[in-house]
């Protein structure tokens with residue numbers, strides 16, 4: 001099976017990626033449940049890459065799967081000519097659980113599409129052109145989302161991107177202040193995830209909120225990865241007591257069963273953009289019944305079982321355990337940081353990651369790089385993870401760090 005899948009990737013999908021995955025010993029995923037993925041040989045892995053944040057409820061949560069099965073017997077994708085009741089219910093649910101007066105939702109199919117929608121909303125609402133974003137940000141790879149992302153490697157081949165985007169250092173309110181005049185919006189992640197799990201100084205988002213108010217720019221908080229319990233609160237921006245003008249969501253929104261993305265906006269912003277033009281920004285598949293049924297069930301589980309609290313408690317164990325490993329292996333690990341179950345292990349050299357991640361896989365734990373900073377290993381397990389599973393993953397991490405140092409020495 002592995003040989004055929006490799007050949008399919010090499011011949012018809014992505015030849016260089018196929019080779020990288022082969023060299024790092026990637027098996028073939030065939031089944032998954034809870035925190036476990038099973039490969040083509042029947043071997044089980046604890047999933048600490050977590051689909052890069054998708055599997056908040058673990059894989060195939062039974063209540064989400066049941067909701068989707070049930071919906072499949074009724075209507076799967078919206079016919080678009082009639083009211084879609086699930087999309088309405090999901091929008092109301094999001095208005096109830098998102099902070100402050102966030103109220104009007106738009107549904108798409110991915111994080112990048114949610115960001116596109118938010119960026120367009122900001123221009124239409126403010127009639128301004130400029131966007132301010134943060135260096136090292138990751139907001140997705142479609143043109144608009146890429147334009148506000150801050151990593152040259154992904155941007156350079158596609159330039160010119162959307163014009164009038166200014167990048168300021170993440171976490172620096174002064175630099176933000178000097179860039180904000182005439183901006184339609186400032187877009188920011190509460191914790192930079194793909195940027196290498198970078199946590200800003202406390203109060204940064206609150207300062208950004210105040211500055212956006214002063215300059216009349218919208219504050220778009222991109223919670224695609226940090227939201228829905230990942231960082232130990234339902235939404236990470238509430239740690240700073242901040243209500244954005246627009247919040248983007250995706251990844252965990254449907255509990256890891258059906259793709260969905262969304263933005264939720266303040267009514268005044270949405271009305272300023274679209275009150276007279278309801279079809280200016282639309283998506284054929286966005287908000288389809290299957291995805292909405294999955295999302296409604298996923299939110300019930302997330303909130304009903306208070307998984308944010310588990311993320312906070314288990315996240316504290318993961319952070320403390322990884323920091324202790326860093327102290328015992330200072331030659332390999334430079335720093336450990338994170339919030340909730342979004343934890344980054346920064347290595348002294350990315351060469352170590354190239355050995356540690358495959359070694360962890362061999363030992364039955366998945367982990368992954370962060371996209372913008374390949375020497376940071378992310379640990380991002382489902383929010384249902386147990387203390388025992390955290391301990392297992394930490395033991396595997398430490399063993400793999402030891403193997404990497406023994407084989408590579410100081411880099």
Ligand SMILES: Cc1ncc(COP(=O)(O)O)c(C=O)c1O
Pocket residue numbers: 052110111112113115138139140141189193194222223224225226250251
């Ligand atoms: C903060 C953030 N925004 C947007 C995206 C893009 O999401 P997608 O890959 O679903 O387009 C990501 C993906 O990692 C992300 O972390």
